[in-house]
Amino acid sequence: MKKVFYQFALAAGLTLLLNACHKEEIVNISVPLVQAGNVIKSDTLKGSVKGTMLSGKTYYFSTDITINDGDTLLMQSGVKLIALGDGKTAATAPEIFNHGTFISLGTKDQPNYITVNNAADLHAQAATQNYTNVFQGWWGGMVCTPAAATASNPTPLGGDVIIKWTHMEFAGSPAGPNNDAAIYASGDPRWMIYFANIKKNFIVEDSWFFGSKDDNIRTAGGKISIMRNTFELCGGVGGEFFNMKSGTVGDLAYNMCIGSATNSLKASDAGTSGTQCNVNMYNNTMINGGFRQTKTGRGGSIDYEKGARGAIYNNLIVNCRFGIRITSDADVANVVYNNQYFYGYSPAIVAQFYSADGVGVKKSADIISTTPQQNNPLFYGYDVNTYNFTANPGPITANLQPYRLLSISNSNFNTESNSPGINKSKTDFTPMRAVITTGNYGATITLPGKDIGAYQSDGTGNQH
Template sequence: MKKIFTQLAVLAGLGIMLSACHKAEMVNISQPLVSTANGITSDTLKGTVKGTMLAGKTYYFKSDITVNDGDTLMMQSGVHLVAIGDGLTPATSPEIFMHGTFISLGTQAAPNYITVQNAADLHTQATAQNYTNALKGWWGGITCTPATATVTHPSPTGGDAIIKWTHIEFGGGPAGTSDDQSFYTTGSPRYNMYFANITKNLIIEDSWFFGSKDDNIRVSGGKISVMRNTFELCGGVGGEFFNMKSGTVGDLAYNMCIGAATNSLKASDAGTTGTQCNVNMYNNTMVNGGYRQTKTGRGGSIDYEKSAKGSIYNNLIVNCRFGTRITSDADVANIKYNNQYLYGYSPAIVTQFYSTDGVGVKQANDILSTTPQANNPMFYGYDVNQYNFTANPGPISATLQPYAVIAIGTGNFKLQASSPGLGKGKTDFSPLASVKTTGTYGTTITLPGKDIGAYQNDGTGNQH
């Protein structure tokens, strides 16, 4: 399989035009200077685009843009890419059709933003507990798929998506006739990101996602490495933070998830790729998830169903409508799980630590209790009892959920020195590591941690 990374390493040294033509496997890349190849100097993107968005600059697009198969669109650090849309129609909710390779190389000091023109107002409204506009779906999101085959281009390959230290927010505008009707029927909400390329890599690291109307990210095939991200307030009356279908293989670890409409992380082998959905979920923290889902019995934290398999370890699940959910139609024999830490404010939450419509049961190294409010995880700066979960209701309208239960805000989710979760993680297993490349254009996989949850007492794990 060809890969972009060798090509990009050469570009870093030679400064020639970026391309998504992939060449030979490469397992390690040093940290090269990011090339300014084919720099984009206009502040407006439209039609077919490729090249490099230059560090610190702001770019705009108000109609759909397309990156062709074989091309690359890259964002250097500190770039703002602003969608000008109103979320009312497909034509006024611009989308990025990514048939080539997408690279966003934000940094901790200079993160990138893919957002909308009224983002500051939307965040202010959300802070004031007005979520209507935040969950409206202002633009069409990023759709990463191979192009449709043509006579002149019979075998499109698509490309990788590499996203680091990047904010992506407020997607969900209605789909139109230009969208592939197999996954976006006309009028349905689109996602912040959709990725469907079973032969390519989806790398998302140290990034932030906020305010999608439905699913935040959906993957229908691909090698994934999703590490150390923050997911907040996604889904109005349904939708997952990260929804994986047939053909998805890889790892999700050290992600901080708060305020999901349904599950934080969902694995299902629904689809026809021929490659079983196989994902590891470890050392994630999930808080206050699942309460806006309008359908009965849907999850609120981790969900494995429809022949999906993988490993589930070291996750911290706090006040979620449902805890770990493993349905009878999942590949139960090939799902390994233990060392989960679950906390519930009310009796109804405690009874669903392992969802009653699933087959999962308490494991020997789980931290949980049948007593409500037992085993407080002792976050440094977050009161797990500030929102009165007196029952296990659903759905709850977003307007009834205070901002502090659906977003990070000023919260600090690291564990205090006396937390029961310290030192209780399982470390004697390996990530799937389906993404083989490392370095600037590859992944940095954080291995399983000795402490439960996304934040490790030694400072590793989630860096937000």
């Protein structure tokens, strides 16, 4: 890790140097690719792994791989990591066990991929609404926790997870004997990422998530910064895009969420970490969520429950089964919210902009109505009225939901200049900044924007 820290210091120094220049004097500097440890020479990963996967290379794994405590596995830009499996059993669906540090440094021009060998076929099947194969769960996802204590290492520390400009897809195969029973019961669908380390950082920026079988990401402790990502079509009959439990602290902003099975973002203090779940959710866009959940009374956009607290501002919630849900057992006195923008095609959706089983109420700066199809957000390239369910029955299986309603596809979710959400945000609050490091290994936190939703009229916010 010495080289990692050296590179971090170099990046920080370059940042200070550039910030000292006047705007018209900024010079383009080619930043060298970051490397952690030795280069991985084989294209096949197995057993214990560490080092650097080189830019532009493709790597494969067909059995479980492990990053040990104190080790780092780093993906340079333009790397593909392919899981080879059929998703039928834990033995035939490999998993990444991360007890150290995992870093994926894709870029806008050279994103990384962590996916499966038949990803192109699965995307094509989804586009033609063959959702059975999409939600099979073809690999086991990634579990990020400290290692079990041993006599030689009684206090393993674990490490950070840093994911930037990376596509992650199609996790969810059933758990098996190699999984911790405290995390998964045998046969449970595994999540795309599980992160549980209250002392470490979980940073996800400018990345894409697609096709998980259940929860896409679940955290049970950690300092988080989740910025400018895209979440599409996750959860077959249940599951959240991002499910946070006790010990999770930080910010989620400028995320584009479409086609969730249940909530897009959920905060709950369930667990025994000793640190309250405390998260800010601001300037996110959530569309067509919550309709596949088979259990009654579940959400469809944002959910705070079981002692969780935080701030909820500037979110655009369109045609979700339920809008904001703040249950009576949340830390209600410390859940602050305002400036949401709600749109609903049908009376049933409009009636639950604040869910009927919660304690949330209309706030002074909300854009909200009691009339269906009022306050169209005016997306440049998406007609909100194509999601034309006239009732709010739930569940609605994926096969009854056209693909264009559950994915970005060719749509454009920037809003027109006369959208009701322009200049309607609350900007006089500060992100939590639980992750304080910056640079290659840190968080790039986008401050609250003046326009409601993930896309800003000045070009900031979500960059997808």
